[in-house]
Amino acid sequence: MEYFIQQLINGVTLGSIYGLIAIGYTMVYGIIGMINFAHGDIFMISAFIALIGLLVLFGAGITWLPLVLIVVLILSMFLTAAWGWVVERIAYRPLRGSFRLAPLISAIGMSLFLQNFVQIAQGARIKPLPPVVSGGFILMDSGDFTVNLSYLQIVIVVLTLVLMTGFSLLISKTALGRQQRACEQDRTMAALVGINVDRTISLTFVIGAALASVAGLMFLLYYGVIDFFIGFLAGIKAFTAAVLGGIGSLPGAMLGGLLIGLIETFWSAYFTIEYKDVAAFSILVLVLIFRPTGLLGQPEVEKV
Template sequence: MEYFLQQLINGIALGSIYGLIAIGYTLVYGIIGMINFAHGDVFMVGSFIALIAFIGLLSIGITFIPLALILVLLVAMLLTAVWGWTIERVAYRPLRASFRLAPLITAIGMSIVLQNFVQVSQGARVKTLQPVITGGYELMHAENFAVSLSNIQILIVVTTIALMTAFWLLIDRTPLGRSLRACEQDRMMAALCGVNVDRTISLTFVMGAALAAVAGLLYLLYYGVIDFFIGFIAGIKAFTAAVLGGIGSLPGAMLGGMIIGLIETFWSAYFTIEYKDVAAFSMLALVLIFFPSGLLGRPEVEKV
């Protein structure tokens, strides 16, 4: 029981990070119907920016950790958002009117570019950060096993919930969110009604990248180890999460992220750690067999 509870906590923390990345996929898919393959690598770039900014702040004398973290968060969100914007502008916008596989190929190309750019500019070796946020609470205590909830896990879940709420308000209550939803339903009609479609799509990428940067920072703080390749696996998992929850649906992305995080954690805890990805991917295949458009996705109605 205690072991189970501990794994549940770990799984939720991991699932929150996947959920944050998955939102970037699901937003972009919802609005322009493409798999933004480079998004996982945007997450990786965000993580590197956060690492560099954090060490930079420490070295110029800002050692008060909460202040440093807030500054790092802002810097990482801003700079990663610029990356997201640029990628859309350079690699996807020229192909907007093209057939569907074209932006997928440029997205794979951008993913290769980002990975290798970071590898070349920052080196291929893993970067380790000493634990920044330490401590935690002991929830339960069995004979030889203590269930602990660390501060970083609390931070991850709280940040995720706060961002989700803010994001949901943004989508649901603001003019920007309205134009975003309009573009999602019918881009042509939205343009006719005066929505600036190009700007909305750019903003989608900006928001997705900013959330990925938050995920990158949380990942860095949680695991303390990053390299140029983390984006690939995390990206695939997050995309799996988005599909699992029903691509295009925001709560679905979060739900999918949680499910993937939990499956992975429980599988590693109770079975073998080597096959945790196999478990997550098999779960995806199983769910899609019974719910072909994901758990919370709207079934695609095809008019003839």
């Protein structure tokens, strides 16, 4: 029982990180119908930005943790958002109106470029970060197993909840969100009621990157090591989460992220850790066979 609860906590934490990245995939898919394969690498870059930020601040002798984390979080959100904007501007916008596969190929190219850029600029070796946030609560202690809930896990889950709630409200209630949804449903018509579609698409990339940067910082703090390749697997997992939940659907991305996190954690805990990725992707295959639109995706009804 204790073991189970511990895995549940770990799974939800991991799921939060995946969910935040998955939102970027699902939003971009929703608005321009392409998979932004460079999104995982945007996440990786954000982790590097966070690492550099932390080291600089610590180096400058600023050690009051809440301040350091908030400064790094905001800095990383802005810089990563800028990366997201630039990637869209360079790699996708010129190809708009081109055939469907063009931006997809461009995305894969951009992904490779970002990986190699970071590999050269930062070196290929893994970058460790000593534990920054330590401590936590002991929830249960049965003698041979203790259930820990670390402060960091609380921060991750709470911050994710806050961001996702805020983001859902942004999309459903504000003028900005309406604009976003209008572009998603009919880009041509959106332009005809005066919406600047290109700017809205840029904004989608910016928001997606900003959310991924939060995930980047969390990942860095949680695992304590990053390298130039973390974006690949995390990106694929988050993409899987988005598809699992129903690509194009925001609650779907959040749910999908959570599920992938849980499946992966429980599989590693009860079966073999080597096959955790296989487990996550097998579930994806099963869902796609029995529910091709994903868990919360709306099937497209073709009117005759």
